[in-house]
Amino acid sequence: MYSRILIVDEDEVNAELISLALNPSQFGTSIVPNVDKIQLNLDSFNPDVIVLNTYWSVDEGISVCQQLRHSFDGDIVITSLVPDDDTQVRAFESGVDEYIVQPYKTSYLAARLRVLTVRKQRTLNKAHSMSTHPKSDSYLEFSKGKFFLNRQSLAMTGAEHRLLTYLIKNEGCVLSRDDMMTYVKGRTYDGASRCIDLLICQLRRKFDSLGADELQIVTIRSKGYMLLTSNPFSINPHNIEDATSSIYA
Secondary structure, X not given: OOEEEEEEOOOHHHHHHHHHHOOOOOEEEEEEOOHHXXXXXXXXXXXXXXXXXXXXXXXXXXXXXXXXXXXXXXXXXXXXXXXXHHHHXXXXXXXXXXXXXXXXXXXXXXXXXXXXHHHHHHHHHHHHHHHHOOOXXXXXXXXXXXXXXXXXXXXXXXXXXXXXXXXXXXXXXXXXXXXHHHHHHOOOOOOOOOHHHHHHHHHHHHHHHOOOOOEEEEEEOOOEEEEEEOOOOEOOHHHHHHHHXXXXX
């Protein structure tokens, strides 16, 4: 589990201390003194994680994160002198994966980076396992206007039903929030609504409650969601469309 870490820090000494604290067998590092040079390193260094040591205002750090999310799919860690919960919530909503309050020990930062690396590897391993080691104990069907998972009826709201329909019709494809919002709600995604994310969470809980380990909705960072299954559906997507059209007409 090897990760490339881009350290953005105007304090050269602090940046070097962080770099030295990271085990070279686990992490490779590159240091830039300011945010203006991040994009150049994205292209040349191709980091897995960006660490933003924000001595400037937190608002500026959040703004930088929002800009990065247009071109960077990896993890972003912000360190800040501001400890309050509201600021941390805004940071996470902007796309930050980890928020660390300064001052901190470099050993703690290294531990958090290892957690991010392990989490990412587990996600990749799970997706790979689903695609290469199919199982047969989860079975999704559609009959008489209802979905059945492992022969048990999936109780869903109309919005959940329509979202699952759209995911099934595009199984294995990455769907943006805008695509899903248009299909489910008939309007465009405004960039702030959490409607689709909430529906995805609700579907995941229902899959988990019925033991559907081989049916997963995977998050694709900064792009959207994708439905993965190790078993073929006993469903004709056109039949789902016909059955649901009257509900949402």
